[in-house]
Amino acid sequence: MTRLLAGTCLALMLAHPLAAQQSYAAAVGTESNNQHKLVWQGGRLYFTYTRVVRGVPQVFVDVSADGRAWRSLGQASTGLGPATLSTLAVDGQGRVHVAWTDFTTGAGAVHYRRYGGGWSRPVRLSSTLPYAGYPSLDVDRNNRLHLVWYGIREASQGQPSAHGGIYEIYYLRHDSEWSRMLRLSGGFPDAVNPALAVDSTGRPHVVWFQSDGQAFQITYTRRGGQWRTPEALTSGPVPSTKPAIAVDPAGRIHLVWEYLRRGEVVVRYMRGEGDGWTPAVEISGGAGRHPTVGIWTKGIFALWQEEGGSMALRAFDGTWRSVRRLGKGDYPNATPWRPMPGGHSFAAWTTATGVQVVDLEPVLARP
16 A cells, blocks of 8 residues: 655755745655645556755656556756755656756756656746746646746835745746746735646646735636636635645535644635635644645545644545544645546655655545
8 A cells, every 4th residue: 555765854944935045945755735746647656756865855756557666767856956846747648747946056946857758858947036936737638738836026125025025926838838937926925835736628727825914815816718816715814825726527626725723723625616615614623734635536535744743634525534544744745636537546745764655545445
């Protein structure tokens, strides 16, 4: 059921999501929850993660036919400097696409590379402004890539910004070439950590958290013919942060995030259908962090890290089942997050000695 991939775990060095990022931030192997790191495509499971090489974090991709025996596709990052926070997509032709945050120049930048029997040359996709990172990547049924990240737009114009600029959400699409960079968020205050999922019609759905001047709120947009005006899905005086997103075969959007309740961080969930959203419900039943969400044959499931370090799984098949604990870890990641042919439910997280991949199908099959 499980597979341990050797590697050294790195402690998270950022104390605040909006801290200045002029030098690289170390990350655990499966950070961050806004990104897709596991993909089941064409009878194979692909996995991207961070591992330390000679004291420096680098991005890797492995592949498996069963989630147990693994073969490395190699190091995706160049090795010229620190690289972490990777995200993965695999298109219908079996090509592997990886984006990550690269700190070779000292400040973060979003880099991209493709594998199709061999690695293409790495490409920097973000601008030359001081920081860009936390990319999230997906691919639609026509093999078009969709990529979002957050980054600095401009120097502060007198706004009370701790990092000297405004963090915005950016989007790119790739057909035969990359589109022009499009800003999705609406300016000051900051917008960070976008999560992305593409539905079966090819529409990208994006969520992030953004300050309303009082607290961080979960914000959502999607593209039909045009991008919709972003809307806040939460409100109130306490922060809602770190969203993750999945979309089911019916096109319903499933959203999980962290919510600060009476001084304790818990996990909340809501579902979107058409232009409406269900009320938010707490699903963790206590403290929970770094939530992720996936779909399975009977519904959806969510994973998060409990206060004691246990990985908690909760499935929904019309009603929410009881929480199940799957062992110790950090930053869980789930697949599939959208309908995939022959899609098989897996999860990955970081342990004290490396990264672990878990087959969730036997767990989900139990009532």
